Amino acid sequence: MRKVEELLNSLDAIIWEWDVQKNRFTLVSQQAERILGYPLHRWETGSEFWVSRLHPEDREQMVAFRERLLQDKPEQASVDYRMVTADGRTIWLRERVTVVVENDKVTKLRGIAMDITEAKEAEERFFKAFHSSLTAMAIMTQDDRKFLEVNDQFTALTGYDRGELLGQTAEELDLWLPSPDRKEKLEQLQRQGEIRGWEKKLRCKSGEVRDVLTSIVIIELGGKPCLLFNLLDITECKQAEKILREARDSLELLVRERTADMESFVYAVSHDLRAPLMALEGFAQALLEDYSERLNDTGQDYCRRIVNAARKMDQLIGALLDYGRLSYRELTLGVVSLEKAIEDALQLVEAYITQRGAEVTVIPPFPSVIGHHALLVQILVNLLTNAVKFTPPDRKPKVQIWAERRNGKIRVWVEDNGVGIPMEYQERIFKPFSRLHPETDYPGIGIGLAIVKRGVERMGGKVGVVSEIEKGSKFWIELQPASNPLPMQMRN
Numbered sequence: 001m002r003k004v005e006e007l008l009n010s011l012d013a014i015i016w017e018w019d020v021q022k023n024r025f026t027l028v029s030q031q032a033e034r035i036l037g038y039p040l041h042r043w044e045t046g047s048e049f050w051v052s053r054l055h056p057e058d059r060e061q062m063v064a065f066r067e068r069l070l071q072d073k074p075e076q077a078s079v080d081y082r083m084v085t086a087d088g089r090t091i092w093l094r095e096r097v098t099v100v101v102e103n104d105k106v107t108k109l110r111g112i113a114m115d116i117t118e119a120k121e122a123e124e125r126f127f128k129a130f131h132s133s134l135t136a137m138a139i140m141t142q143d144d145r146k147f148l149e150v151n152d153q154f155t156a157l158t159g160y161d162r163g164e165l166l167g168q169t170a171e172e173l174d175l176w177l178p179s180p181d182r183k184e185k186l187e188q189l190q191r192q193g194e195i196r197g198w199e200k201k202l203r204c205k206s207g208e209v210r211d212v213l214t215s216i217v218i219i220e221l222g223g224k225p226c227l228l229f230n231l232l233d234i235t236e237c238k239q240a241e242k243i244l245r246e247a248r249d250s251l252e253l254l255v256r257e258r259t260a261d262m263e264s265f266v267y268a269v270s271h272d273l274r275a276p277l278m279a280l281e282g283f284a285q286a287l288l289e290d291y292s293e294r295l296n297d298t299g300q301d302y303c304r305r306i307v308n309a310a311r312k313m314d315q316l317i318g319a320l321l322d323y324g325r326l327s328y329r330e331l332t333l334g335v336v337s338l339e340k341a342i343e344d345a346l347q348l349v350e351a352y353i354t355q356r357g358a359e360v361t362v363i364p365p366f367p368s369v370i371g372h373h374a375l376l377v378q379i380l381v382n383l384l385t386n387a388v389k390f391t392p393p394d395r396k397p398k399v400q401i402w403a404e405r406r407n408g409k410i411r412v413w414v415e416d417n418g419v420g421i422p423m424e425y426q427e428r429i430f431k432p433f434s435r436l437h438p439e440t441d442y443p444g445i446g447i448g449l450a451i452v453k454r455g456v457e458r459m460g461g462k463v464g465v466v467s468e469i470e471k472g473s474k475f476w477i478e479l480q481p482a483s484n485p486l487p488m489q490m491r492n
Contacts, residue, residue, distance in 0.1 A: 011112075014093075016043075018109040020070065023047060026108075035115050037086030055082035055090055069099055070106050080116065080222060092120040094223055116223075123221060136231040138165075142218065145169045148226060157212075157233060159205035177201035177209065189227075193218045202231070211238040281310035333459060335482040336373045338366040338412065342401060344373075345380035349388070358388045358397035366403050368482035369410050371459040379455045380414070382448040383475050387416035390473075409461075410481045415474040421467040430463065452477070 014035060017027040028043040042049050054062050058081040065079050078096045085091060093113045100108035127149070130137055136154040140147055147165045155162055158175065170176055179185070179200055189195050198214040213232040218225055284306040292300060342362060346353075353360055369376075384399065391397040400415045421429060430453040456463045456477050467473035 012114070014113040016111050016113070018111075020106050020108060025050075035085075035091070036083060053083050055084060058082050066109075069097060069109060073099055073101050073106055075099060078223065080120075091115055091117045133230075136212075136229075136233070138229040138231075139219075139221065140170075140227045140229065142225040142227055145171075145227070148221070154229075154231070157204070157210065157231060158202065159208075164205075175203055177203060189216055189218065199234075211235045281307050284310070333370055333372055335368050336371040336376055337368050338376075338403060338410070339364065341373060341376045341380060342366060344377045345384060348377070348381050349384050352385060353388060356388050356391075356397055358391075358399060360384070360399045360401070363400060363402035366412075367410060370480040370482050371461075375455045375459065379452050379477060380412075382452050383414040383477075386448060387414055387418065387473075387475070391416060391418040405481070406478070408481070409478045411476050411478045413474055413476050415472065417472040420469040420471055421465060421473055422469060423467075426465050426467060429465070 011029070011031065013029075014032045015027065015029040016025055016032070018024070019026045024046045025043045028040055030040065032038065032043065033040055036053070038049075038053070051059060051063065062079070062081050065077075065081075069077060076096065076098050078094065080092060080094050082090050082092055092115070094116045095111050095113040097109055097111040099106055100110065130139075130149070131151045133151055133153060136157040137151045138147060138154045139149040146167055146169050150162055150165050155165070158165070160173065165173070177200070179198075181198075185195050185198055194215070194217040196215050198216070200212055200214045202210045202212045204210060211234050213234050215230040217228045217230075219228045220226065284303045287295065288300060288303050288307075295303065346360065346362075384401075387399045388397045395417065398417045401413065403410055403412045405411075430449050432447050432450040452475075453463050456479070459479060461477055461479040463475070463477050465473055465475045
C-alpha cells in the first residue's frame with residue numbers, strides 16, 4: 001500500500017477518490033497541496049471545501065458536471081475548470097473522471113487532475129492571434145470535422161455568419177468543390193500532420209466560387225485534436241495568370257503566323273492595339289476630369305484603374321515589341337567600344353540613379369568587343385536599372401561595373417548590393433514575364449532580363465548571374481574580344 005501511495009504522490013497530477021455515499025474525499029494525493037497550496041486535511045471536510053475553492057464563474061458548471069456523472073453514469077468523462085489557490089492565484093485544471101458503478105448505483109468517482117494553466121494561457125494567446133489574423137482561419141474538430149471557431153476574415157470570405165458555421169461541417173455547407181488530389185492530401189495530413197499550399201476551390205454562400213491557397217495543421221485544443229485551416233484568397237491572382245496565359249498564347253500564335261514583312265506587322269500591332277488603349281485611357285481620364293462630381297468614390301476608383309491598366313498594357317506592348325524585334329531584325333556586328341557603351345548607358349539612367357541616391361563605381365579598363373553599339377547600350381541600361389531597382393528601400397544602392405578576360409572572352413560584370421536571387425530562380429529570371437517579387441514592391445513588366453539574354457545571344461555571347469539572398473547579385477555578359485587580351489587579373 002505504501003508503494004502505491006508513493007507512486008501516486010510522485011505523479012505530477014492530483015489523484016483523488018470521492019465516496020458518493022459518505023459525500024467526501026477518501027483519497028487526495030500530496031500533489032494537491034503542492035499545486036493548490038491547501039493542506040491535505042482540508043479536503044476531508046466534505047464537498048463544501050472543494051466547491052468553495054472553485055472559480056466563481058465555473059462553480060455552477062462543475063456542480064452540474066458532478067450531478068450529470070451521478071445521473072448518466074458514463075464510464076469516463078473529462079472537463080477543464082478553474083480553481084483558486086491558497087495564495088489567491090487562479091489556475092486551470094484538466095480533470096478526467098472514472099465513474100464506479102455497483103448494483104446500478106454510482107458508488108465512487110475517481111479522478112486525475114493536471115495543471116494546464118500554461119497550456120490555457122498559450123491557447124488564449126493563440127486565439128488572440130487567430131482572431132487578429134489578416135487571412136481567413138477556421139478550426140475544426142478532427143473527429144467529426146465540425147467548425148469549432150472561425151475568425152472574421154473567414155466569415156467575410158465565405159459569406160456565412162459565425163453562427164451559421166459553428167457546429168456544421170464543410171460538407172453540410174457544401175463549401176468545397178471536388179478536388180482530384182483530395183485523397184492524396186488527406187493521407188499527407190495524417191502522415192505529416194500538415195498540408196501547405198493546397199489549391200482548392202471554395203463555394204461561398206452566394207454561390208460564387210473562389211480560388212484559395214489552403215494550409216491545414218493538426219493542433220491540440222482543450223486536450224482534443226483539431227484542424228487549423230488557413231485560407232488565402234488567390235482568385236484575382238489566378239484570373240491574372242489566366243489573362244497572362246491567354247496573352248502568351250496569343251503572342252505565340254501571332255509569332256507563328258507572322259508574315260515575311262515583319263516591320264509591317266509590328267507597325268500594325270503597335271497601331272491597332274495602342275489606338276483603343278489610348279481611347280480607353282483618354283475617355284477614362286476625361287470622365288475623371290469632367291464628370292468627377294457625378295461619380296462616387298467607387299466610380300472614380302474604377303476610372304483610375306482603367307487609366308493605370310491602359311498605361312500598363314501600353315508599356316507591355318512596347319516591351320513585347322522591343323523583345324520581338326530582337327528575334328527578326330538583322331544586326332550588323334562590328335567593333336564596339338565597351339567604355340563608350342557604358343558611358344552612354346550611364347547617361348540614359350543618370351536621372352534614375354540620382355533619384356534613388358545610388359552609388360555607381362566604374363572600374364576600368366574596358367576593351368572593345370564584337371557587338372552592336374545600340375543593343376549593347378540597351379543591355380547595359382537594363383542591367384543597371386535592375387541593379388538599382390532591386391535594392392531594399394532602406395539600403396543605399398551600390399553598383400560596380402568592371403570587365404575581365406575569361407576563357408578567351410570578355411566578361412562584363414554589373415554587381416549590386418540588392419535583395420539577391422535564390423539559386424533555383426537564377427535561370428528562370430531570363431525568361432519573359434518572370435517575376436520573383438510582387439509588382440507593388442518592385443514595379444516592372446518582367447521582360448528586361450529576357451531582352452538582355454536575347455540581345456547578348458544575338459551578338460554571339462552568353463549571360464548569367466551569381467547571387468546570394470540579401471547579399472546582392474553579380475550579372476555578367478560575355479562577348480568576343482575585338483583586340484588584344486585585357487591587361488588585368490581575374491576578379492571573383
